[in-house]
Amino acid sequence: xNSIQIHGNLTTSLSLEKKGDVSYVRGCVASNRSPKNEKGxxxxxxxxxxxxxxxxxxxxxxxxxxxxxxxxxxxxEFDGKRTCEVVARKIERVARKSNDEAAA
Numbered sequence: 689x690n691s692i693q694i695h696g697n698l699t700t701s702l703s704l705e706k707k708g709d710v711s712y713v714r715g716c717v718a719s720n721r722s723p724k725n726e727k728g729x730x731x732x733x734x735x736x737x738x739x740x741x742x743x744x745x746x747x748x749x750x751x752x753x754x755x756x757x758x759x760x761x762x763x764x765e766f767d768g769k770r771t772c773e774v775v776a777r778k779i780e781r782v783a784r785k786s787n788d789e790a791a792a
Contacts, residue, residue, distance in 0.1 A: 690760040692774060694719050694735050695782065702749040704742065712740045713779075715749075717757055739776035748781060756782045 696719030705712055715737055720730040737757055749755070759776035 692757075692759060692761055694757045694774065696720070696735070696755065696757075698749060698751055698753050698755060699734065701751050702743070702746055704746060710740065711742050712738055713743060713746070714738050717755060735774050736772075737774040737776045739779055743779065749779065753781060754784050756780045 694717055696717040699716040699718050702713045702715050705714065717735045717737065718732050719735060720732055722730065724730040735757070737759065739759075743749070756779070757774060757776050758778045758780075759774045762773050762775050764771045764773070
């Protein structure tokens with residue numbers, strides 16, 4: 689089963705786009721890798737995604753908002769290069785865990 693769940697910050701505000709009669713949202717989520725290095729820093733991965741259909745309360749998904757993205761990975765090819773994109777089924781605003789909760 690091809691399934692992925694990503695927690696991270698939106699890199700841009702989301703806006704609804706239409707092509708013909710299909711509505712969709714494109715965006716990108718920045719997610720910190722685990723574990724952190726000895727300095728306490730972690731590398732960041734950027735996941736491009738597309739979510740088809742309308743989203744409730746789209747205006748609350750602004751740049752920097754912490755979200756959980758659930759969907760599947762789609763691999764493709766464009767101009768001879770491999771591409772990877774998340775086809776999202778669901779996007780949700782979620783509360784960030786505090787350091788105390790993350791350690792438990």
